[in-house]
Amino acid sequence: MLKVNNIDVYYGDVQALWDISFEVKEGEIVALLGSNGAGKTTTLNTISGLLRPRKGNIEFLGQELTKLPAHKMASLGIAHVPEARKLFPEMTVKENLLMGSLMPEAKARREESMERVFTIFPILKERAWQAAGTLSGGESQMLAVGRGIMACPKLMMMDEPSLGLAPFLVDEEFKVIERINREGITILLVEQNVAHALKACTRAYVLEIGRITLQGKGEKLLHDKHIEEAYLGI
């Protein structure tokens, strides 16, 4: 579904990614793991079109992405649930959700999607008329994911969905991710929380200072020696 082929990305003159290649197949949950500053968010922003690769290309459902402006990604069926949520703080919860469904296909299914989001996250229904800026951390994260669901995407890219959440909420969060995936959305997940991510994902790639150093099935990597030492602290 998504193919990233040998991309190099720079911030000005500083290279951030070296020859990154990976693939996400339909129906998978693919995790992109790594510590802070490894280049995970940079990778997502490049797919989203906010950054441009100097070398290599990105294909989504056979279409070349690297030439398209950022706002076209949504219409192709890519939803980006960004790091730090990036909600619209002065808009209500409901308005934030509506903002998720601007594209014609999503707009046609707006009511239905909204019901779906409220079923997954009942608390959002209670808070529907509250400004997004007044939500708690957990609620904000739910809203960010909910807004992604509103887009009826084929692929959802989630950037650090568990960041800043209390431990019991992290478990909830991963359940939600798996649920969304079961309902038919392919997921590209960027995480620092390696243990949870590896349990949930189909396959994973490990990024270290801008390069992919490891890849494989989630379960298998969970028992990888390097992973154990570097990320799981065993």
Next chain:
Amino acid sequence: MKKVKLGLLLGLVVVLVAAFALPGCAPEVAPPEEEEEEEVPTGPIKIGINFPLTGAKANFGTMDWLSIQLAYAKFGVEEVGGRPIRFVIEDNRGDPATAKSAFEKLATLDEADVVLGGYTSSCGVVQAAAANDLKVPFLICNSSKDAITMEGWEWVFSGARVPASHYGDNMWPMIDEVLMPGGVSKVALFYEMTDWGTSSAEALRANFEARGIELVYDEPYDSDAIDLKPMLAAVKAAKPDMIMAVSYLMDASLIARQAGELRLNVLCFMGQAGGYTMPEFVVNAGENANYILTTALWSPFAPWEGELAGVKWTNQEYYEGYLGSYGAEPDYHGAQGFAQWMICLDALLRIDAAGETINRETIREALTETKLMTTMGLIEHKDWCDDMGHCYTNQGLPVTYVTQWQNLVQEWVWPVEAKSADYIFPVPKWEER
């Protein structure tokens, strides 16, 4: 111009070479050549023009300049003493800093013999100061700030301008003889916050107080204000018998309209020249202009006439000439411009008649002796002091008038000798119009 200079230079070089090459002949050749250098005028007589011809102040700056050109054409004098008259035009955009640098350019680079300028008080002030520094005669057109001719500057001449504190000179006899006996004892005074407004108000205040008239409201206002009703509501609450207003054009129109809206009833509403006399006033104020009295610096009906450079002229003729040539009515600004050229031309002709060379110094001397009938009445440059303790140098004093808008026409009602209609006082209430 350049060719003349080049010719002169070549001539001098030839003389010089000749002086060395032919030592025997030199004493005979040189003296007449040298004499000619002094005698031969240095090209045309240059008249500097320093007005706002573009920008926000261009409407009256242009009226001034068009009137000067009208006068130039009317009297038909194109050269004096064998030297052609040439205008050097500088557009100062109504900006004092530009007006000053334009003046300096005219004085130094263009070597103007005399400069005509002085529209907007702010520009007139800097032009006059520059004139005195650079020793170039400067004739004022409209600038009305009192102080311009109060500095003792010998190179600055009032022309037909009226010091702001004398705009109302002829209003006082009317107040004494008509308005006060008719019941005016409380006056509301408001004036725009400019040089002209404040110096006018100062004189008005003193004169009202000298008559024992109470000033129940006395405030400057911001002439750019969009809504003057709050101020007028406060005026209304002060219950005056008479309103005395110093305003420019559009604020005058707004005030007239909004006074009507508020039904601000008084025995009479007197404007101090400025906006209230202008043809555009009635266009913008509509029937609200009716019954408003205003002091005026000029009247197209004033019986001024005379002869200059052998050409007979009348005041009425200027009015018709301007209207015919430019399709718009002139007001006092234009009449002052027309008079400005008359005064300048008169000085040049007198110098020539006396057989003297025309230069800055002789022009200055001639202007100190100006005594000329113009479209603004008799202008006599004199040094004098008024009863407010203002002492002026080279300042004339045109006659002023009082007019009243009646049926959307401006009628001259005072002095009675120059009237076009009888005054209406007290004026009808707004509700009854």
Next chain:
Amino acid sequence: MALFGQTIICGFLMGGVYAVIAIGMTLILGVMKIINIGHGHLMMVAMYVCFALFTSLGLHPYIAMFVAMPCLFGIGYLLQRYSIHRVRFVDTILPQTQVLLTLAIGLVFVEIIRVIFKSDFRSVYTPFSSKCLYIGDMSISLPQLISFGIAMAFVAGLHILLTRTDFGRSIRATAQDLDAAKYMGVDALRVSSLTFGLGMALAAAGGALLLPIFYLFPDIGVPFTIKALIITILGGAGSTVGALSGGLVFGMAESLGAVYWAPGYKDVVGFVIFLLVLLFMPGGLKTVIKR
């Protein structure tokens, strides 16, 4: 009492028209993060459009407004899309190049208008201009009342647009978080161009509403840019409710200042508000209203 009542009426009616002018500026500031210094100048252009339609076809400004608004919308849209937006990518030593550009554009328009219409003062005076309603000793100017009504209709319309439509929500979203709006598929350039156009159309409406009660000359824009800026700061960037309340407060303050302080210092009243808000209420009225 009549004086106080009259003062309040004047301030309130004027404030409504100020609000429409300022709301355009607040929208542009919200979405594009720049202060449109050319705001008043472009409003002036709209006023001349109305004036020309009045003199040539006899259209009252209330009708001519519906010609002037699309004109200014178009001008605003094209300006942002093909001029202001592009400057973002130009390397320059000047700070705030886009702001300076709006100023330059405004000045160009002033000179164009001056060439066409000269510096003369103009006004649209009809007998209707002076019609009033009287309540006791107080008068309410009918054209001002109508202008106020139309102004409120525009404010309400804009509020509905911003809160009830996808396009309006996209404008607000872009103002609140540009990157997130892009993730949602919002074409930021299109939104900012349309917003600039919308802001200009609202300024045009404000200008048209002023025309029957005020007058016109090419340099009329500057004081209105300043007033709009003060109201924007007072109300808080990007907020219709803030701009509306800011406009009303500002109009009232001017009016009260002229009556109970000094009519010569109307501008000072504005600047005092400007300073006080910056110092003590940096978010503007919008923060107070929200809480």
